[in-house]
Amino acid sequence: MEKVLTRNIGIEDSWTLRVYRSRGGYKALEQALDTEPDALIDAVKASGLRGRGGAGFPTGVKWSFMPKQPTPERPNYLICNADESEPGTFKDRLIIEQDPHQLVEGCLVAAWAIRASKVFIYIRGEYVHGARRLEQAVAEAREANLCGRNILGKGFDCDVVVHRGAGAYICGEETALMDSLEGGRGNPRLKPPFPAQAGLYGHPTTINNVETLSCVPLIVERGAEWFASIGTDERNTGPKLYCLSGHVKRPGVYEAPIGIPLLELIEEFGGGMLRDDRPLKAVIPGGSSVPVLTAEECRDLPMDFDSLAKRGTMLGSAGVMVMDSSTDMVQVMERIAHFYAHESCGQCTPCREGTGWLEKIIRRIRSGRGSLDDLATLESAAGHMRGTTICPLADAAAMPCQSFLAKFRHEFEHYIKTGRAAVTAG
Amino acid sequence: MPTFRIDDREITCPDGWTVLQAALAEGIEIPHYCYHPGLPIAGNCRICLVEVEKFPKPAIACNTVATEGMVVHTRSDKVREWREAVMEFLLINHPLDCPICDQAGECKLQEFSYRYGAPTTRFKEEKEHGPKARQLGPHVVFDWERCIKCTRCIRFCEEVSGTGELGMFLRGVREEIGTFPGRPLDNPYSGNVVDLCPVGALTLREFRFRSRVWFLQNVPSVCPGCARGCSIDIGEFRNQVYRITPRENHAVNRWWICDTGRLWGERLSAARGARLDGPRAPGDGGDDPWATALAEAARRLGEASRTGRVAVLASPRASVEETWLLARLAKGVLGGAPVHLARHEHGEDDDLLIRADRAPNARGAQAVLEAVCGTPRSVEDLERSLAAGEIDVLFALGPGLVGPVDDEPPVVAPEAVSRAADVIVVDAFASPLSAAATILLPAAAWGETSGTYVNFAGRVQWAERALVPPVDCRPVSMLLGDLLAHLSLEPSPPSPEAVTERVAAEVPGFENIRWQDLLASDGQNMAGVRAEEHACRATGALVRMLEAERRASPASAGD
Numbered sequence: 001m002e003k004v005l006t007r008n009i010g011i012e013d014s015w016t017l018r019v020y021r022s023r024g025g026y027k028a029l030e031q032a033l034d035t036e037p038d039a040l041i042d043a044v045k046a047s048g049l050r051g052r053g054g055a056g057f058p059t060g061v062k063w064s065f066m067p068k069q070p071t072p073e074r075p076n077y078l079i080c081n082a083d084e085s086e087p088g089t090f091k092d093r094l095i096i097e098q099d100p101h102q103l104v105e106g107c108l109v110a111a112w113a114i115r116a117s118k119v120f121i122y123i124r125g126e127y128v129h130g131a132r133r134l135e136q137a138v139a140e141a142r143e144a145n146l147c148g149r150n151i152l153g154k155g156f157d158c159d160v161v162v163h164r165g166a167g168a169y170i171c172g173e174e175t176a177l178m179d180s181l182e183g184g185r186g187n188p189r190l191k192p193p194f195p196a197q198a199g200l201y202g203h204p205t206t207i208n209n210v211e212t213l214s215c216v217p218l219i220v221e222r223g224a225e226w227f228a229s230i231g232t233d234e235r236n237t238g239p240k241l242y243c244l245s246g247h248v249k250r251p252g253v254y255e256a257p258i259g260i261p262l263l264e265l266i267e268e269f270g271g272g273m274l275r276d277d278r279p280l281k282a283v284i285p286g287g288s289s290v291p292v293l294t295a296e297e298c299r300d301l302p303m304d305f306d307s308l309a310k311r312g313t314m315l316g317s318a319g320v321m322v323m324d325s326s327t328d329m330v331q332v333m334e335r336i337a338h339f340y341a342h343e344s345c346g347q348c349t350p351c352r353e354g355t356g357w358l359e360k361i362i363r364r365i366r367s368g369r370g371s372l373d374d375l376a377t378l379e380s381a382a383g384h385m386r387g388t389t390i391c392p393l394a395d396a397a398a399m400p401c402q403s404f405l406a407k408f409r410h411e412f413e414h415y416i417k418t419g420r421a422a423v424t425a426g
Numbered sequence: 427m428p429t430f431r432i433d434d435r436e437i438t439c440p441d442g443w444t445v446l447q448a449a450l451a452e453g454i455e456i457p458h459y460c461y462h463p464g465l466p467i468a469g470n471c472r473i474c475l476v477e478v479e480k481f482p483k484p485a486i487a488c489n490t491v492a493t494e495g496m497v498v499h500t501r502s503d504k505v506r507e508w509r510e511a512v513m514e515f516l517l518i519n520h521p522l523d524c525p526i527c528d529q530a531g532e533c534k535l536q537e538f539s540y541r542y543g544a545p546t547t548r549f550k551e552e553k554e555h556g557p558k559a560r561q562l563g564p565h566v567v568f569d570w571e572r573c574i575k576c577t578r579c580i581r582f583c584e585e586v587s588g589t590g591e592l593g594m595f596l597r598g599v600r601e602e603i604g605t606f607p608g609r610p611l612d613n614p615y616s617g618n619v620v621d622l623c624p625v626g627a628l629t630l631r632e633f634r635f636r637s638r639v640w641f642l643q644n645v646p647s648v649c650p651g652c653a654r655g656c657s658i659d660i661g662e663f664r665n666q667v668y669r670i671t672p673r674e675n676h677a678v679n680r681w682w683i684c685d686t687g688r689l690w691g692e693r694l695s696a697a698r699g700a701r702l703d704g705p706r707a708p709g710d711g712g713d714d715p716w717a718t719a720l721a722e723a724a725r726r727l728g729e730a731s732r733t734g735r736v737a738v739l740a741s742p743r744a745s746v747e748e749t750w751l752l753a754r755l756a757k758g759v760l761g762g763a764p765v766h767l768a769r770h771e772h773g774e775d776d777d778l779l780i781r782a783d784r785a786p787n788a789r790g791a792q793a794v795l796e797a798v799c800g801t802p803r804s805v806e807d808l809e810r811s812l813a814a815g816e817i818d819v820l821f822a823l824g825p826g827l828v829g830p831v832d833d834e835p836p837v838v839a840p841e842a843v844s845r846a847a848d849v850i851v852v853d854a855f856a857s858p859l860s861a862a863a864t865i866l867l868p869a870a871a872w873g874e875t876s877g878t879y880v881n882f883a884g885r886v887q888w889a890e891r892a893l894v895p896p897v898d899c900r901p902v903s904m905l906l907g908d909l910l911a912h913l914s915l916e917p918s919p920p921s922p923e924a925v926t927e928r929v930a931a932e933v934p935g936f937e938n939i940r941w942q943d944l945l946a947s948d949g950q951n952m953a954g955v956r957a958e959e960h961a962c963r964a965t966g967a968l969v970r971m972l973e974a975e976r977r978a979s980p981a982s983a984g985d
Binding site for chain 1: 467471472473482483511514548551574596599600
């Protein structure tokens with residue numbers, strides 16, 4: 001398939017305005033500014049684009065929640081969520097570092113569509129290089145009158161601000177991100193009110209992922225129909241970036257039509273399993289927070305929102321982590337549990353207490369001091385973290401735990417009975 | 427006005443109320459830690475999870491607005507399981523040190539654990555450990571291990587005191603309440619965070635480890651510190667004030683009191699040396715100094731009343747009943763001697779509770795005196811009469827009736843007082859006035875008598891006696907009653923309750939006041955006033971509730 005999202009990547013100086021424009025960049029913005037904002041929203045709706053950050057909410061629908069007549073006292077804002085922090089996920093980084101103008105253009109088109117006067121790109125603090133590239137891109141765009149006042153002479157004022165986070169996973173949650181952007185402690189906010197009603201600084205706000213916004217110029221340029229023609233069905237459309245990591249020969253970010261079969265992704269793009277003598281054991285298909293799949297479950301599995309949901313897991317951020325037969329699943333789970341315990345903001349009781357509890361139990365099991373009733377405790381504690389908190393971080397910690405227990409229970413039991421891992425790397 | 431169901435009950439509440447607010451108003455218990463009506467909603471403790479039909483997930487009652495036709499379950503098996511789970515989460519890292527915890531007995535963790543928790547724990551790990559007994563400010567001590575991170579204290583400092591000293595630091599299970607470098611929790615209302623803390627994480631330095639709360643008798647009273655007259659409970663045990671806590675009263679102080687009021691008991695005990703004890707009168711006290719002093723006082727008052735060279739000083743720190751007896755004395759026995767009313771307006775108003783007038787009953791005293799013996803005269807007027815040598819006998823209720831007066835200017839200029847031949851002073855704590863007394867009648871202080879106080883806005887409240895006065899001090903009403911009896915006006919000293927009834931009959935504004943109604947209540951308004959309008963400002967969720975109520979009953983909004 002033709003590369004679209006990554007078409008500029010690998011070209012010399014791909015991050016500069018000169019190169020981006022020489023390859024047709026910012027034509028979409030010009031075209032968009034001659035289009036009614038509502039027509040743009042309709043086009044994005046028709047394209048079937050769903051949020052690439054993890055939740056898969058239809059982008060056009062989200063945009064349509066925004067007030068149609070913002071005032072200077074109550075402006076609309078657009079936030080680009082570039083706080084890519086989900087373990088196993090590194091797709092946004094590629095765009096940010098290699099093709100930042102594609103993102104900036106997407107931001108400006110989206111801002112026009114939702115009538116936002118300001119765009120904030122919140123980038124995770126660790127992406128130092130990416131932040132510099134973005135800042136440079138914004139400066140170039142401003143210089144070329146592609147952002148700022150009276151963009152391209154078409155009467156649209158919109159500035160772009162790049163803001164670096166300070167290293168908290170929770171700040172990728174949209175409302176915690178807003179708190180952080182406002183200068184406060186990044187804690188997810190109670191909903192309602194939703195961001196489209198009261199978001200950043202209390203004003204109506206739309207927040208979209210980097211990849212989502214990067215798709216927008218393509219929709220403008222090539223049409224919603226073209227976008228919708230890619231993918232599995234009308235609910236799963238467009239090109240998609242997959243982050244392939246783990247026991248494959250060629251890990252990396254790969255662009256494919258959404259819905260590419262998982263095994264094809266591993267074989268064709270990843271070059272197959274890392275070692276021929278170690279077959280596939282499990283895959284986490286969408287970042288560390290989604291339920292794990294066994295090798296069996298990976299067969300005939302289109303990598304799109306709905307097919308994965310049908311199989312009891314999620315596309316999430318498309319962070320595909322491949323594990324072969326040498327993997328100690330209990331160790332993997334311990335690492336995941338540690339991550340969420342470390343990253344819980346601490347606000348809600350079930351998450352603050354539960355994430356740490358899961359980690360401690362699993363660590364004890366791994367140290368050979370577990371007992372069989374610990375597994376029941378793990379299951380029930382994880383169950384009680386599901387859906388009982390302000391934001392989904394508790395779910396993100398609980399879902400892998402529940403699925404690891406359900407699918408690799410024998411490995412936990414092996415530790416409990418023998419004090420050792422069920423697999424030996426050798 | 428949505429009508430909806432909670433369990434088997436049909437409930438109607440104003441638009442915009444949450445399920446929790448409506449339930450609490452109906453007396454349905456939904457457990458909650460982080461929710462407090464005076465604070466913004468945080469929704470973090472998760473113990474108030476309820477099941478709402480057609481909702482995909484458990485909903486927190488504190489942030490779910492009640493809507494028409496909604497069906498809420500608070501006692502279903504699912505809700506029971508969720509609550510038990512949240513209780514379990516709350517307790518896994520909690521030290522369970524109830525035997526040495528000051529909160530024990532009034533701890534929401536204990537209460538809800540008992541009612542909604544599982545009897546045993548499944549937690550086998552090492553608990554998280556953290557700072558103990560960390561001093562956050564002059565009065566508040568923090569125990570990290572007991573803290574459930576409900577953030578009530580943080581929200582209080584942000585929204586109510588407006589001082590913002592507290593913040594949340596670190597994250598996850600390690601997160602902690604703390605102060606910023608160089609900015610301790612030191613504001614006039616800091617003690618309220620201790621009341622707000624639903625567990626034993628925040629304790630009052632002055633009360634820590636002093637008593638188990640179940641030994642305390644909580645006696646409903648009125649704070650004497652200023653004209654706000656906050657509703658309080660005096661926590662008494664073995665005739666000592668162990669602590670003072672606010673009593674919810676939406677016409678006066680809502681849920682708060684200032685630290686000065688909270689520490690009034692400490693103020694009293696620290697000033698023990700300044701307590702007046704034992705009557706003092708010229709000549710030999712004999713076997714019964716009280717009888718001698720009273721007889722002597724009566725004799726001199728009687729004499730002076732014949733010459734008309736007598737003046738009376740009333741105190742806004744005396745109760746309505748005490749002031750009424752004083753007024754009777756002035757009018758009935760002293761032949762209409764001029765009555766002056768002292769003033770203690772040497773403070774400053776703030777925007778929450780504290781009033782410039784540092785006396786609890788100026789408005790009540792004014793009303794009683796006006797009704798019985800005409801508009802009271804000023805202290806300046808008294809000073810002029812004294813200086814002019816027109817007064818032989820000054821009969822005064824002193825400024826120390828509610829506590830020590832070491833930090834305020836003399837109520838009457840001492841040079842003026844020295845011009846009177848006889849100064850008869852009824853007071854509890856020493857002051858320049860009592861120092862100048864020729865006859866001193868030591869009185870029971872605030873807390874040691876019952877009585878009525880009227881705050882600056884006209885709210886009439888009853889303070890119940892919490893303590894027995896020291897041996898040689900007598901209640902003002904008893905002293906004045908004795909004097910009246912000596913001077914043959916009243917058969918015997920009346921009780922405060924009987925006086926309240928007389929006041930109701932005689933003083934305009936008190937027509938509807940009955941002490942039986944005042945007892946342990948949030949008081950009554952003087953006729954013609956709407957004290958609620960001057961209540962402490964509303965904050966947090968209460969603002970929304972009041973607005974919704976106002977919308978729901980437009981009839982009462984107009985007048």
